Amino acid sequence: MTRIGVVGAGAAAAAATYVLDGALPSAGVTVLEKSRGVCGRAATRRRGEVTYDYGANYVTSDDERVVELLTETLDADGLVDVTEPIYTFDADGDVSEGRDNDGHKWTYREGLTQIAKRLFGETDATVHTETRVETLVCDGEQWRVVDADGGEWGPFDALLLNPPAPQSAELLRDAEWESEARTALADAAEAVPYRTIWTAVLGYEFELDRPYYALINPDREHEIGWIAREECKPEHVPDGETVLVVQANPEWSVEYYDNDPTGNIYELAHLTADVIGHGGLAEPAWTDHQGWRYALPDEGVRRGAVDDAADADLYAVGDWVAGEARLHAALRNGLDTGERVAHSL
Known part of the structure; x- marks a missing residue:
């Protein structure tokens, strides 16, 4: 055999x-x-009724064979699409509309590990x-x-x-x-070459009203590289709550990777509050974190x-x-x- x-x-x-x-x-x-x-x-991790993808955030429809695999070959039950757009922000934290396209941003109700x-x-x-x-x-x-x-x-x-x-x-x-x-x-x-990414997950007992699913800093000049709203994924977050997945930029991640996670989370929560423009985000009700030393290959x-x-x-x-x-x-x-x-x- x-x-x-x-x-x-x-x-x-x-x-x-x-x-x-x-x-x-x-x-x-x-x-x-x-x-x-x-x-x-x-x-993917779960915390009570909350499900969150804390590494990769979704899979796109950029490859026809992968699209066929996910939507036709495998059982597509539970496959969900994030429809809200992705906005950008600059080194000063100023938010601008979109770099989004017409492609899909798929995950599963049970999370990407599916x-x-x-x-x-x-x-x-x-x-x-x-x-x-x-x-x-x-x-x-x-x-x-x-x-x-x-x-x-x-x-x-x-x-x-x-x-x-x-x-x-x-x-x-x-x-x-x-x-x-x-x-x-x-x-x-x-x-x-690899990018190191340190991620904070921030949970809140209130609903955040914003027109976007995520914010990205394309020039990597801000301490934060990515902020995503898990509540935009169907059945990931109960109504009336907010869960943010915040990924620090590679330089910040390398510098603070081995620091006390509590301090890292505190810093990223305050930076997130400044970018999104909501002071309440500086004080999450619960948190989680993960360091990815070898997160993303650049070549x-x-x-x-x-x-x-x-x-x-x-x-x-x-x-x-x-x-x-x-x-x-x-x-x-x-x-x-x-x-x-x-x-x-």
Whole structure:
């Protein structure tokens, strides 16, 4: 039986697994994910009746194949669209109308993690969460994986690598694989620049009346890069309440990443109140936070290094491979990579 290993359970890995399960129904697919959940930075949390996407905010309709996947191939029940526009603000916090287009901004009533949950749910793949991969081993023509507890997985006829580029590079550096392709892909992955994002989630027991879904600072000159209103997503926030997802800009995020979260939240709440023009936003009723050290790749990986590794049945997959830090790009890359692996095997 053909056996395939997948390191990481992000959106791209889920899409690749979905394709592989359909193209190679007799194959066994094993997914190893270090976190407790799936879908990577397309992450969702719940607090009572509140649901909020605190990483990626939505998936767009910019790729026809991804549109078909979400609206026709998978069960579209619970798929919802954010219809309010996105406005911009400048370094002084002055808000202006729109950079929005006619495209969709999709999530699910249960949150964006539904993408990976539904993709994996359509397969016979085995997904192991809270399993941190530490070592990749190439035994001739097959792969094995060793986790942080010393457990061994495999052998696999092909291995997919889904962590962000810096973490993938670290795995490759430590891999037991004597090949120029290992060094080349590690070098290429290390060269991918990433934005760090520190996120505050701010909850309020009052309703905010504004004509936009989100505000973005396109020139990155303000301490905040993005403010989104989760109440614009159907069934995410009860009536009469407000939940804001506030993402600091990369420079601020790097500087304050390891600081006391309480101070970071306080600072971002006051900055948010100034931008939106509502003093009450400086005092949220409840808060949450998340730091994303490797949030968004600013460039893609060198393609030749990815192709050379694929010749040894090691496949890099994700937005850093797609070369675009967007959820639809990660999904499309997963679909394409899944087809490539299936064809090779």
